[in-house]
Amino acid sequence: MSTSNLSKRPLYTGYAGSALLETPLLNKGSAFSAQERAAFNLTGLLPPRYETIEEQVSRCYQQYRSFEDPINKHIYLRAIQDNNETLFYRLVQQHLEEMLPIIYTPTVGDACEQFSDIYRSARGLFISYEDRYNLDDVLRNATKSKVKVIVVTDGERVLGLGDQGIGGMGISIGKLSLYTACGGISPAYTLPVMLDVGTNNEKLLKDPMYMGLRQPRVGQEEYNEFIDLFIQAVKRRWPEAIIQFEDFAQPNAMPILQRYRDSVRCFNDDIQGTAAVTVGTLLAACRSKGVPLHQQKVVFVGAGSAGCGIAEAIISQMVAEGLAEAQARSQVYMVDRFGLLTDTMPDLRDFQQALVQSSAQIASWSFSGDYPSLLDVMHCAQPTVLIGVSGQAGLFTEQIIRAMKKGCALPIIFPLSNPSRQVEATPEQVIEWTEGDVIVATGSPFKPVHYQGREFLITQCNNSYIFPGIGLGVIAANARLISDEMLRAASETLAANSPLANTGTGGLLPPFTELAALSKRIAFAVAKVAMQQGLALELDDNALQQKIEDNFWRPEYRNYRRVSS
Numbered sequence: 085m086s087t088s089n090l091s092k093r094p095l096y097t098g099y100a101g102s103a104l105l106e107t108p109l110l111n112k113g114s115a116f117s118a119q120e121r122a123a124f125n126l127t128g129l130l131p132p133r134y135e136t137i138e139e140q141v142s143r144c145y146q147q148y149r150s151f152e153d154p155i156n157k158h159i160y161l162r163a164i165q166d167n168n169e170t171l172f173y174r175l176v177q178q179h180l181e182e183m184l185p186i187i188y189t190p191t192v193g194d195a196c197e198q199f200s201d202i203y204r205s206a207r208g209l210f211i212s213y214e215d216r217y218n219l220d221d222v223l224r225n226a227t228k229s230k231v232k233v234i235v236v237t238d239g240e241r242v243l244g245l246g247d248q249g250i251g252g253m254g255i256s257i258g259k260l261s262l263y264t265a266c267g268g269i270s271p272a273y274t275l276p277v278m279l280d281v282g283t284n285n286e287k288l289l290k291d292p293m294y295m296g297l298r299q300p301r302v303g304q305e306e307y308n309e310f311i312d313l314f315i316q317a318v319k320r321r322w323p324e325a326i327i328q329f330e331d332f333a334q335p336n337a338m339p340i341l342q343r344y345r346d347s348v349r350c351f352n353d354d355i356q357g358t359a360a361v362t363v364g365t366l367l368a369a370c371r372s373k374g375v376p377l378h379q380q381k382v383v384f385v386g387a388g389s390a391g392c393g394i395a396e397a398i399i400s401q402m403v404a405e406g407l408a409e410a411q412a413r414s415q416v417y418m419v420d421r422f423g424l425l426t427d428t429m430p431d432l433r434d435f436q437q438a439l440v441q442s443s444a445q446i447a448s449w450s451f452s453g454d455y456p457s458l459l460d461v462m463h464c465a466q467p468t469v470l471i472g473v474s475g476q477a478g479l480f481t482e483q484i485i486r487a488m489k490k491g492c493a494l495p496i497i498f499p500l501s502n503p504s505r506q507v508e509a510t511p512e513q514v515i516e517w518t519e520g521d522v523i524v525a526t527g528s529p530f531k532p533v534h535y536q537g538r539e540f541l542i543t544q545c546n547n548s549y550i551f552p553g554i555g556l557g558v559i560a561a562n563a564r565l566i567s568d569e570m571l572r573a574a575s576e577t578l579a580a581n582s583p584l585a586n587t588g589t590g591g592l593l594p595p596f597t598e599l600a601a602l603s604k605r606i607a608f609a610v611a612k613v614a615m616q617q618g619l620a621l622e623l624d625d626n627a628l629q630q631k632i633e634d635n636f637w638r639p640e641y642r643n644y645r646r647v648s649s
């Protein structure tokens with residue numbers, strides 16, 4: 085299989101002089117050669133020495149290391165990204181493990197919270213509600229003619245940090261950085277979008293630095309119209325773009341997905357991406373434990389977009405393993421802020437209603453409140469899997485974890501809320517309270533835990549394992565839509581690549597440093613399913629593999645030739 089030679093072809097550009105140096109997708113800084121400096125009016129605008137990208141990376145890394153605080157490291161890296169994208173990705177690729185927590189969770193959470201305070205320069209599209217009837221003009225202002233992946237947020241539920249208003253742009257930028265660093269999507273083809281419909285965050289509304297609309301979020305009808313205007317405008321401007329919905333709040337996440345998933349190449353990362361990564365990680369955990377998923381009893385804390393998305397995917401997987409659907413549903417327990425979701429609980433959303441426990445099922449349980457609490461569920465259901473997607477720190481208390489351990493010799497415990505400070509329990513706590521008999525994975529990165537002479541690697545169960553590969557696969561196959569089966573294929577590929585399940589050692593998932601290779605495998609599996617479902621034109625395996633390679637961008641400088649502008 086030949087790797088792409090697209091990047092070796094010269095690139096023709098009309099940019100020159102300082103405009104070229106100020107265009108991050110084209111800028112090479114000190115790596116412009118003598119010939120290029122002469123041809124593009126750069127002579128004198130740069131220090132005289134010509135540098136290789138490796139030399140540039142060394143300097144950047146040295147500067148990066150001079151910052152102590154993660155947020156300052158983030159600001160520094162974002163500045164490089166806004167100055168020279170090729171260099172940024174080369175640097176990140178070379179120090180992936182160290183820098184992912186800086187450009188993504190947990191530090192991206194701080195960057196969203198402090199977005200207006202740390203704002204330096206423009207990136208992506210801020211689409212204000214006030215511009216809703218001029219969206220074609222706004223989208224034309226994004227000068228990229230080919231956009232293949234859009235990550236869009238309205239900033240209402242950013243990680244577990246609530247409403248961050250335009251600060252949500254930080255998460256769209258972070259996700260797309262991973263699309264490029266780990267999924268090989270050229271930064272020329274990505275676009276972060278923030279839909280500004282106001283914010284209900286009082287602190288931001290009062291903050292003189294806040295750069296978004298200073299008004300409460302618009303009403304539901306206005307909101308729905310705005311989303312629709314946006315989707316239709318994207319379809320006109322970039323009909324082939326994948327739209328990834330990110331960090332929408334619960335009332336909007338599922339309805340938006342349901343409204344558009346059958347007609348637009350889109351998916352919701354928090355519902356579907358999270359479901360795919362969690363089922364994949366769970367399958368790997370079940371394999372390494374030697375007990376199949378359909379024999380597990382699973383408790384969720386947080387019956388929101390992520391929780392219900394994962395729960396439905398687990399049920400589908402249990403059914404695929406041979407369980408009757410009703411039986412599968414009876415093995416999944418959703419605990420939200422008022423306790424276990426049951427068929428007598430009022431005011432549930434449609435997607436929660438499908439996941440309630442029947443009163444008959446819990447008739448023999450003893451509990452004192454209106455609904456069983458998490459502790460009641462631990463005692464009465466004796467679950468084997470516990471998943472936290474509540475966004476609330478500390479909900480997995482010592483009492484909860486010890487109660488779970490009483491009913492299960494080797495529990496599987498995934499506190500998945502982000503960023504790190506919102507985690508339901510730290511891995512260290514979970515390991516201590518289970519005396520080390522536990523399989524644990526978290527949403528944000530945690531250092532290995534040492535307990536009684538053993539080292540526990542903490543797997544990061546984060547949708548970032550999924551979305552870069554989905555994007556690459558959908559682009560390579562030119563798939564029309566993104567189906568649940570395509571996401572299931574991503575999940576199965578992930579599980580099949582588990583070091584722990586395959587070899588008995590290592591993490592549940594491969595390290596992030598292998599994400600690029602993994603993304604290509606996920607892309608292949610996803611594209612194959614799209615073809616089988618008639619969502620993409622048939623290609624033979626070699627042609628598909630070649631397409632994936634051709635679409636995989638690498639951070640290498642290209643030679644430039646000048647065209648008159």
Ligand SMILES: NC(=O)C1=CN([C@@H]2O[C@H](COP(=O)(O)OP(=O)(O)OC[C@H]3O[C@@H](n4cnc5c(N)ncnc54)[C@H](O)[C@@H]3O)[C@@H](O)[C@H]2O)C=CC1
Nearest residue numbers: 243244334386388389390420421474475501502527546547
């Ligand atoms: N690891 C990963 O890849 C991902 C992690 N997440 C994390 O999951 C969390 C939730 O995300 P979403 O489901 O989209 O939000 P959401 O707002 O839709 O759901 C959160 C749910 O938790 C419930 N909740 C709040 N306090 C609770 C309590 N004390 N006990 C029980 N339930 C409680 C809320 O009522 C709500 O239903 C966030 O922290 C997010 O960072 C989300 C997506 C991916």
Ligand SMILES: CC(=O)C(=O)O
Nearest residue numbers: 243331354502546547
């Ligand atoms: C990882 C992610 O998408 C979230 O926490 O919302």
Ligand SMILES: [Mg+2]
Nearest residue numbers: 243330331354
């Ligand atoms: Mg998210």
